Every structure is written in structure tokens, then in C-alpha cells.
Amino acid sequence: MYLQAKGQFSKQAHVAIPPGLYEEEFGRDGFFGPVSHLYHRHAPTGWTRIEGPLRPHAYDCNKLEMDAALTDLSRRIPLLYNDDVTFQIVRPRQPMPWYFRNADADELFFIHEGTGRIETDFGVIGFKPGDYLVTPRGTTYRFIPDSEQNFFLVFESKTRFQQPDRGLLGQHALYDQTVIETPTPEPLTEQRDEWEIRVKRLNQISSIFYPFNPVDIVGWKGDLTVWRLNVQDIRPVMSHSVHLPPSVHTTFKAGNFIICTFLPRPLESDPDAVRVPFYHRNIDYDEVIFYHSGDFFSRDGIKPGMITMHPQGIHHGPHPKAVEASKGKTETHEIAVMMDTLYPLHVTPEALQVEWGEYWQSWQEPSTRQQEVKA
Numbered sequence: 001m002y003l004q005a006k007g008q009f010s011k012q013a014h015v016a017i018p019p020g021l022y023e024e025e026f027g028r029d030g031f032f033g034p035v036s037h038l039y040h041r042h043a044p045t046g047w048t049r050i051e052g053p054l055r056p057h058a059y060d061c062n063k064l065e066m067d068a069a070l071t072d073l074s075r076r077i078p079l080l081y082n083d084d085v086t087f088q089i090v091r092p093r094q095p096m097p098w099y100f101r102n103a104d105a106d107e108l109f110f111i112h113e114g115t116g117r118i119e120t121d122f123g124v125i126g127f128k129p130g131d132y133l134v135t136p137r138g139t140t141y142r143f144i145p146d147s148e149q150n151f152f153l154v155f156e157s158k159t160r161f162q163q164p165d166r167g168l169l170g171q172h173a174l175y176d177q178t179v180i181e182t183p184t185p186e187p188l189t190e191q192r193d194e195w196e197i198r199v200k201r202l203n204q205i206s207s208i209f210y211p212f213n214p215v216d217i218v219g220w221k222g223d224l225t226v227w228r229l230n231v232q233d234i235r236p237v238m239s240h241s242v243h244l245p246p247s248v249h250t251t252f253k254a255g256n257f258i259i260c261t262f263l264p265r266p267l268e269s270d271p272d273a274v275r276v277p278f279y280h281r282n283i284d285y286d287e288v289i290f291y292h293s294g295d296f297f298s299r300d301g302i303k304p305g306m307i308t309m310h311p312q313g314i315h316h317g318p319h320p321k322a323v324e325a326s327k328g329k330t331e332t333h334e335i336a337v338m339m340d341t342l343y344p345l346h347v348t349p350e351a352l353q354v355e356w357g358e359y360w361q362s363w364q365e366p367s368t369r370q371q372e373v374k375a
């Protein structure tokens, strides 16, 4: 098929949308594949009711019940999962008393709240809010937080986390490789008669005991290690004249899913450019966004610590107030982490307990909202 254009349309996507119309991007393969733009008389999110299970979801992770007796990293709460990745929240309050090793998955942490240090096979590394921490499958580690206030996201992946290709942008785009930090060997002074490593294999835990500290290393070399990247060190790509697709904000790629980071940046200054995310219906990816900090002006009612989940097949896009609000803004201050998965995600009972059930109505004016029709 070659490019076709019929009826009323904008010659440049996301720029100079004909007055009174709503542009939708109908595309495959995320934002890389074949695509058409549809020009609607009404916003595609202007539904009056939904029957059946498909709908946009939002979950308030601040309300998750964490078991006070189990405050270490064994108390991960899974929220969403498929065969490729499990998305979890953990809020440890104490240092881990033992080391942990995940033989089932590579892990990516995102530090929403908390500071401290981590002892690993490669030495010691600190953590603070906004850090991404990659712990490759098989790494031995323990978190030692400074306080009881900790809130981490954990992505457990069947495949490795890798940096995205920079392509035309060049190797110093997004961030220079020298901002990546890795652990440094240092003497561990804590004395114990016995040290324990808990290893997860096939979802079962086994404990291995040593009469010495098993991560008491004095050096390492190589390109497989724990590494840390703080969101403040990512320099987002933008254009003053067109709203770029979310894929330009990719931070990690793994098998069948990617992680993107939305960061503070100037909004498009061209008066004809659309300044909010465009409508789309997630044809090939389920889309999950965790809101870390700032004012999420394109998402009405969303606060830090919440998650939205937009499944394949149903639209999302800016809330009505956001389009108006964007006209008076010159920049955005929000920080959010997005996961796009190629295969559909399942929702856990724990997530259902903290679901904001009326989120699917949040695109409507309050006066026109109707009673939710349950599946």
C-alpha cells in the first residue's frame, strides 16, 4: 500500500489540525510501522458507556496494603504481568538481612522514593529518587535503605535490559555513557557468623549459607554488571515544531517490551504544533505509565504514585482540559515511566484492589458522566 489521502486532512501530522477536528494516529508497530491519520469530528475518547471488560485503567499504588511484618524485598506486590515481564511495587522499610539472587529474571528497579546503598557482586552503589538500577539475572545483592520511606518499581524480565539504538542522533544523544554509574569494590565491615543468599529459581526460594560474606569482592572487570542511570542525566529529544512520538523517549529495550521516560522539557513553540499527546488506540502495545513527580496536565486526576494502563484496542489521548491548559504553558515538569508491552498484560487481584474504577469516564465533562456499566 502506498500513501493515500482523502477528504480533510493535515499535510503534516500533529501540525495545523483543521479547526474543530480531532487527529488520531492509527499506526502499527508502536510509532514505527505503517500509519494513517484520521480526522474526527468528535474526540475518540468521547464515549458515553462501555460494556465488556475493555477499558482504560488507573491504579493508585499509594493505597497498596504493604504487610508491616514483611518489609524487605521479599514483599514485592505484582500488579501487571505477561510471559515477558512482571511489573511490581515494593516498599522496603528495613535493610535486607540476607542477599538475594534472581535466577528467573533480569531486574530493573526504578526508585520513586528512598535513598541508601546496595551491596552487590560488583561492590557498593548508592541509590536515590529517579534512579534506574539494572541488576542482571544472577546478580547477588542486598538493599540497605537509609530510612523506612522507600517506594520502588521492579520490572522482572525474561530477557536482558539494553540501551536503545540512537540511530541518527549519535552515541551521545539522550545521555553520555559516562553518566552511567557502576558499583565500586569497598571493604564490608559487618561481621557475622553466617551469611545467607536467597536464590529465586522457578519461582521457588532456596537459601545458600556461607561462613563469610559471599560478595566480599576486591575487584571486577567486564561489561556485564549492575548499572545505574538517574533520570536527571537523561536529556530528552524534542522538536520545537512537532510533537514527537513517545518512542523517542525510550530508555530501555528488552524482549517484547520497552521502558520510556517522560521528562521535563519545553513544549512545542510553533503555534500550529499540537502540544499534547495525540489520540491513538494502542494497536500493537499495552501501555502502562507510572507517574513519578510533577503536574500531569494531560491526565486529569492523576497524581504521583499512580499508574494508568491503556490496553490494546481502545483509545486514549489528552483529557479535554489538557488541550486548553497546554495553550498557556511553555514547558512541562512531569516525570513518568512508561512500559509498552507487545503482548497483553494480565492484572493481579492486588492491582484490582486499588483501581480507580471511574477512570474510563475521566475524558468526559463531569456533568455528562454516567453510571459505570460493569462487565
Ligand SMILES: [Fe+2]
Pocket (backbone or CB within 6 Å): 280, 287, 310, 316
Ligand atoms: Fe499512548
